[in-house]
Amino acid sequence: MEITSVASFLPYFDKIRLRTRKLVSIIPADRLEWAYASGKFTLGDQVRHIAAISRYLFAEVAAGRPNAYKGCGPELAADLPSLLLYFDEMHRQTKEVIAGIEGEALKKMCAGPGGHALPSWKWLRLMTEHEVHHRGQLYVYLGLLGIQTPAVLGMTAEQVQQDGTQH
Numbered sequence: 001m002e003i004t005s006v007a008s009f010l011p012y013f014d015k016i017r018l019r020t021r022k023l024v025s026i027i028p029a030d031r032l033e034w035a036y037a038s039g040k041f042t043l044g045d046q047v048r049h050i051a052a053i054s055r056y057l058f059a060e061v062a063a064g065r066p067n068a069y070k071g072c073g074p075e076l077a078a079d080l081p082s083l084l085l086y087f088d089e090m091h092r093q094t095k096e097v098i099a100g101i102e103g104e105a106l107k108k109m110c111a112g113p114g115g116h117a118l119p120s121w122k123w124l125r126l127m128t129e130h131e132v133h134h135r136g137q138l139y140v141y142l143g144l145l146g147i148q149t150p151a152v153l154g155m156t157a158e159q160v161q162q163d164g165t166q167h
Contacts, residue, residue, distance in 0.1 A: 003121035029080040048072035051090035058127035059097035061112045062120040
């Protein structure tokens with residue numbers, strides 16, 4: 001998918017973020033800093049990472065500016081209410097930065113970490129792929145905790161299979 005217009009990309013990005021936000025909203029407050037193993041991202045780290053890296057790496061680099069990502073620790077948002085506010089605010093700011101990338105600027109080469117150069121539109125596509133990757137990790141983490149998660153397509157795999165056997 002080539003992104004040819006910020007105006008058409010932003011509603012798509014909103015939909016990606018909305019699906020992630022639905023998942024974030026069911027994280028139990030007492031499990032926010034839980035990780036499946038020592039030294040791994042916690043649930044909160046995962047969420048803060050999605051929010052912060054979209055804003056400070058992907059949006060900044062796509063806009064032709066340097067990477068400003070500084071991490072995703074609990075100092076950014078230590079409890080569930082502040083995490084949800086942070087997540088939403090970073091999305092708002094990310095969209096604001098992206099909205100300033102117009103026309104030919106989408107095709108301009110920009111350099112991310114390690115000097116990896118891509119056109120701005122590819123950085124934006126990579127941003128959504130990155131979010132979906134971490135959303136998948138959130139599904140796994142919540143599943144390990146036995147927490148019922150929302151179905152991605154509105155149906156569980158079992159429901160899709162059952163539907164397929166009825167036709």
